[in-house]
Amino acid sequence: MMDTTKSPLTLAAVDLGATSGRVILGGVDGGVLKMKHIARFPNAPLHLTEAAPTDRDSAAESAPAEGLYWNITALYAALEDGLREAVRSAAELRSIGIDSWAVDYGMLRAGRLIGLPHHYRDRRTARGVALVHERIDPAELFARNGLQHLDFNTVFQLAAESESGLLDAADRILLVPDLIAYWLTGTARTEATNASTTGLLGLDRRTWDRQLLELAGTDRCQLAELVEPGQTIGELTASATQRLGADRPVKVTAVGSHDTASAVVAVPFASKDSAFISSGTWSLVGLELDEPVVTDAAREANFTNEGGVDGTVRFLKNVSGLWLLSESMRHWHHNATDAQRSADLQTLLVEAEAVTGQVPIFDPSDERFTPPGDMPGRIADWCREHGLRPPTAQAEVVRSILESLAEAYRQTIDAAEALTGVSVETIHIVGGGSQNALLCRLTAQRTGRTVIAGPVEATAIGNLLIQARAVGEVSPDASLSDLRTIVRNSFPVVEYSPHSAGTGESPAPTNAALI
Incomplete structure (x- = not known):
């Protein structure tokens, strides 16, 4: 539901996904969040010829290979265009929040970007896994960082960069949303929920783990100070203010900059006995908990403990998605x-x-x-x-594909129940997949649980609500439960029973929302 009337739209969410990016304006009025799409732009990877990765001490020449990169400068230019339109549409723009996919980063030296960031699907990550596991047992690694094993976790990517010698040229590493914020404000900070996906944070989610940094070869590089969702990263630089056409500096607010962290803020949980599926390019399937679960059983089941907003833990598993x-x-x-x-x-x-x-x-x-x-x-x-x-x-x-995804969801939620003792009665599907009625019905039928689908724009909604709390459009003391009440008041959902074809009608989907 996108309402563009009446309420001043004073907040801008920059939501960068693995296939596209958006700029969305929003504002809270009378306990209802109003939103307006401003811009949408593609985010396609680049396939570039490069030398195959080799040991840095090897003198042998490498045969040409193909690397996968993010076209980060084109992405930045497109989002600036979107923000420029946002400034024109919202004369009283107060804050900008940025979220993106996890794990990927830019390397800088003296404030300048060194090359294009690698895409997490680049095949070089397998070598990084071998390097890290030579230095620390996988069980000990999980005990230290609580993350499920994914070959593209930042800790593995950086180990591959270190072996190649590329890290020798860098003095700073910034995750993608933090890099964007740095270009806008000149202030280098790393937002905590996204930092928790790197494999380089301790279980307290508040400090970098020095031993893990050394294992990844990043001890020579400076990682930025951690900032929590709701804190101010900085204000637009004078040049950025001018480029965007603003009449005064606008602050950039840290949100749940890992897109799933923002999406979970917008899950209108029916009860504590509810699971979530953030369904998009990936499916993030799990529970919101107060404490991490780092048992051997959780590690063997390949679950992860990622930092959520307000000190919560997203206990989940990455399942391939749409x-x-x-x-x-x-x-x-x-x-x-x-x-x-x-x-x-x-x-x-x-x-x-x-x-x-x-x-x-x-x-x-x-x-x-x-x-x-x-x-x-x-x-x-x-x-x-x-x-x-x-x-x-x-x-x-x-x-x-849809039957296989629904079955994977069932297996994952059943495992989450066994690992945590939570008895899941309801499954919330948010994101683009919530508009895929067939996927929602199959999920209800295969899991034997009620599925509540929506809202579609969960990531942008969570992004905007954290900003709204930070600037005082909602009470600074508002809890996650309070923010989710705003979600329930603002956006329709569709319920699917495991024993029927579903009730109600979903908004007419678009292909872009479905994939």
């Missing part, structure tokens, strides 16, 4: 005739719902599905390797 659909669509469109390209995802979802035959259930977290490429072909390969008939028609592939 990336599987978007990559399948990209592959089909690339190889299609003009007539075939006219079929959009919404059409395929209708056809997928009509599929009556059995489709294979595959493991969406298999590492083969992480890099870009021919996703339908990889699904077919997985099925053949496991003695299953691969899906053939496009609608069957879509149905197989």
Whole structure:
């Protein structure tokens, strides 16, 4: 629900996702959050030829390889354009908050960016895993940082950078939203919820772990001071103020700068016995807790303990998400005739719902599905390797993906219950996947639990609410429960019963929201 009337829109959320970015204005009026989309822009990775990674002491020449990078300068230019339009639309703009995907970073020297940031899907990370695990046992690593094992965790990426010698040139490392904030304000800070995804924080979530920094080879680089959501990072520099057309400096406020941290703020939890699924490119499936769970069982189940807003813990597991659909669509469109390209995802979802035959259930977290490429072909390969008939028609592939995601959600929530003792009765799906009615219904049916879908714009909503509390549009003493009351008052949700096709009607989805 986007209402652009009456209430002054005084806050700007910059929400950077793995495939696109947005600038959204917002403001709280009478206990209701009003929002207006200002700009949307693509965020596509760059495939660049480079030497294959080798040991820094090796004299052997490397054959050319391909690296995957973020086009961070183009992304920054696009978000500045969006902020410029935000300033024109909101004469009383008071604050800007920035969130993005996790783990990736820029390396700087004397305040200048050194090269383009690597994309977390770049294949160099496997070498970093081997390097770190040579220095610390995986069980001890989990006991120190509480993070699930993902090959692209920052600790592994930095170890690969260190071995290559690239870190020798850097004196500062900033995560993506912190880098954007630095370019806007000239102040280097690292927001705590995003820092918690790096694998370099201790379990207290308030301090960098010096031993882990040394293991990753980052002890020579300066990591920025940690800042909590709601604190001020800085004000726009004079040049940024001028470029954006503002008549005075605007402050940049730390929000839950890991996009999932902001999204969870906007989950309208029905009770403490509720799980969340932040559904987008990735699916983040888990519980909001007061304390981390670092048992051997949690490590073996590959759960993570990430910092949430107001000292909470996001106990969750990364499950591959709608990336599987978007990559399948990209592959089909690339190889299609003009007539075939006219079929959009919404059409395929209708056809997928009509599929009556059995489709294979595959493991969406298999590492083969992480890099870009021919996703339908990889699904077919997985099925053949496991003695299953691969899906053939496009609608069957879509149905197989959604059934597999729903089954992965069930397994993850069942495991979270066993690990925490929480009995989950309700599942909240927020983000783009909440508009995918078929995915929501399948999740309710496979998990045997009620699914509450929405709000769609959870990340931007959480971003704006933290800013609203920081600038006094809501009480500075407002709790997360208070903020979630605003969410319930502002945005519709759709309920899906495990025993029915669902109740109510969801807002008309768009392809962009679905993937």
